[in-house]
Amino acid sequence: MSIAERPVRPVTDPSPDERARRKRGALVLPAILVLSDALCVSAGLYLSWYTRYVLEFGPEIEEFNFQPYSTYFPLQLWLVGITIATFQLADLYRTQRGLEWFDDIPSIVRGTAVGVMIVFTGVALSRYPASSRLTFILAWMYSSILVVLGRALVQWLLAFLYRRGIGIDRVLVVGGNNFGRMIMQSLAARGHLGYEVAGFVDDDRLGDFGPFHHLGGIADVERVALAERIDQVIVALPAASHGAILGIVDLCQRAKVRFKIVPDLYELSLSRVDVDTVSGIPLIGLKAMAIQGGNAMTKRAVDIVFAVGALLVCAPVMLVVAALIWLESGGPVLYRQIRIGKDQQPFGMYKFRSMRQDAERLRRNLVLKKRQDGRLFKDPNDPRRTRVGAVLRRWSLDELPQFWNVLIGDMSVVGPRPQIPEEVAGYEEWHRKRLAVSPGVTGLWQVSGRSELSFDEMVHYDIYYIQNWSLGLDIRILLRTIPTVLRARGAF
Numbered sequence: 001m002s003i004a005e006r007p008v009r010p011v012t013d014p015s016p017d018e019r020a021r022r023k024r025g026a027l028v029l030p031a032i033l034v035l036s037d038a039l040c041v042s043a044g045l046y047l048s049w050y051t052r053y054v055l056e057f058g059p060e061i062e063e064f065n066f067q068p069y070s071t072y073f074p075l076q077l078w079l080v081g082i083t084i085a086t087f088q089l090a091d092l093y094r095t096q097r098g099l100e101w102f103d104d105i106p107s108i109v110r111g112t113a114v115g116v117m118i119v120f121t122g123v124a125l126s127r128y129p130a131s132s133r134l135t136f137i138l139a140w141m142y143s144s145i146l147v148v149l150g151r152a153l154v155q156w157l158l159a160f161l162y163r164r165g166i167g168i169d170r171v172l173v174v175g176g177n178n179f180g181r182m183i184m185q186s187l188a189a190r191g192h193l194g195y196e197v198a199g200f201v202d203d204d205r206l207g208d209f210g211p212f213h214h215l216g217g218i219a220d221v222e223r224v225a226l227a228e229r230i231d232q233v234i235v236a237l238p239a240a241s242h243g244a245i246l247g248i249v250d251l252c253q254r255a256k257v258r259f260k261i262v263p264d265l266y267e268l269s270l271s272r273v274d275v276d277t278v279s280g281i282p283l284i285g286l287k288a289m290a291i292q293g294g295n296a297m298t299k300r301a302v303d304i305v306f307a308v309g310a311l312l313v314c315a316p317v318m319l320v321v322a323a324l325i326w327l328e329s330g331g332p333v334l335y336r337q338i339r340i341g342k343d344q345q346p347f348g349m350y351k352f353r354s355m356r357q358d359a360e361r362l363r364r365n366l367v368l369k370k371r372q373d374g375r376l377f378k379d380p381n382d383p384r385r386t387r388v389g390a391v392l393r394r395w396s397l398d399e400l401p402q403f404w405n406v407l408i409g410d411m412s413v414v415g416p417r418p419q420i421p422e423e424v425a426g427y428e429e430w431h432r433k434r435l436a437v438s439p440g441v442t443g444l445w446q447v448s449g450r451s452e453l454s455f456d457e458m459v460h461y462d463i464y465y466i467q468n469w470s471l472g473l474d475i476r477i478l479l480r481t482i483p484t485v486l487r488a489r490g491a492f
Contacts, residue, residue: 029158033154034093036085036150036154037084041147042076042078042079043146044141045072047146048135048136048142049274050478051131051142052138053066053135067130067132071129075119075130079115082115083111086111086114091107092107097193097194099291100480101148101154102475103476104148108144108151112140113140115458120133120136155192159192161395162194165196169195170229170230170477171187171231171232172199172200172201172224172225174201174234175235175237176202177200177202177236177237177238178457179236180236181264181454183198185238188212189447198213198214198215198224198230199213199228211446218237221233221251230259234260234261235249235261257339290469290470291469298471300409303412303413306406310405311404317397317400324412325388329356329388331353334351334401335353335355337349337420339419340420340423340439342437342439343436344435350405351398353398354389354398355386395485399441411438412439414440414474414477415439416443417462418460430459433459434462437466442477444461444477445457446484447481465477468480
């Protein structure tokens with residue numbers, strides 16, 4: 001009997017204390033953000049006045065044109081109020097933990113611009129003395145930067161508390177399939193977002209999945225949610241399970257537990273849907289792959305600029321690394337390995353040598369000994385590594401020469417993981433979709449679990465990236481790569 005067909009059992013509402021805790025949690029973060037934004041916008045206007053009138057940035061200021069800050073202070077109150085109202089309209093005070101601080105940068109820049117323009121328009125129409133256009137331009141720039149930094153600081157402080165178990169949301173995942181496992185891996189890899197995976201429920205998979213516990217079948221969602229004090233249920237079932245999904249949603253609503261549904265991205269990526277109509281009849285198709293035509297040219301131009309900058313900035317570090325490798329083990333400093341790139345074309349990928357010179361000869365024996373998936377062989381205690389190589393691998397310094405591959409067009413800064421021919425030889429047909437674009441130095445798979453992911457999970461991330469590419473997605477992945485590398489989680 002499916003969950004949709006089971007008799008409805010009475011649900012015990014959360015206790016008053018539990019409801020109060022959830023309500024406080026929903027209000028605290030927006031209040032903190034409002035306070036942070038108000039302080040940052042105020043500081044932005046003061047810094048713009050100081051830059052213009054004290055440091056005399058811009059055209060020379062005659063003595064009779066000088067304006068003390070007391071003239072600008074009333075405008076500060078207006079600017080703070082209007083900007084916060086603009087942010088509220090732009091939904092910048094939502095309690096959505098899945099977003100990183102940099103996801104809101106475009107909305108913040110637009111919101112501060114609107115706030116500054118409204119105040120400046122009021123000043124111009126009322127002939128108020130504080131009418132320096134440069135001051136208001138600087139106020140927009142300073143306020144945007146400070147608000148972004150302020151929100152980054154708030155998220156850092158929240159992450160600090162989350163990692164100590166304060167204010168976390170306990171999550172129950174419904175579904176032990178690929179998408180359910182990907183969700184659990186992603187939440188575990190991004191602990192700074194404040195999610196704790198209590199476990200998962202599934203009718204088919206009856207055992208634990210790594211550190212994630214199997215807590216029962218799908219029909220046990222209600223019992224598990226109440227027993228485990230679940231704050232949020234994430235439904236990751238196949239699109240065909242309509243009855244089960246509706247039943248779970250109903251249980252969550254009656255138990256007053258928040259829920260979210262993961263679309264079956266392998267079957268249909270919602271951002272690729274192309275809807276047309278003929279005589280009012282909807283026709284649904286799929287858009288072409290995102291990384292082609294003008295988008296491909298834009299991505300390539302960004303790759304070139306980024307690669308040149310990275311090679312110039314990292315040149316001193318690369319020289320030191322090269323010297324350390326040569327001093328420890330002699331021989332070549334760089335290691336050139338054949339990888340499979342776009343359209344299944346082989347290319348030579350460069351890395352700093354982090355292993356013994358006979359590493360490739362030993363690889364096959366290690367795969368057999370460890371009984372790992374040969375398409376994604378990783379060993380945290382790989383005996384082939386040198387001492388310097390272990391440090392390089394931990395901090396991803398061995399990958400710096402790959403920016404040369406990016407510069408000459410073999411790779412992209414962001415893209416699927418580059419794989420060796422032996423790995424590609426073991427592909428199933430659907431795996432080959434990830435070879436439609438150039439491989440990347442970093443990618444969605446890396447910031448979502450790195451070496452802790454299974455091969456199929458990594459491919460799902462790569463295919464999702466290819467189907468949903470945008471320049472903004474690349475920027476978010478790059479920004480997420482920095483803390484991922486610093487934490488060195490899954491890097492070996």
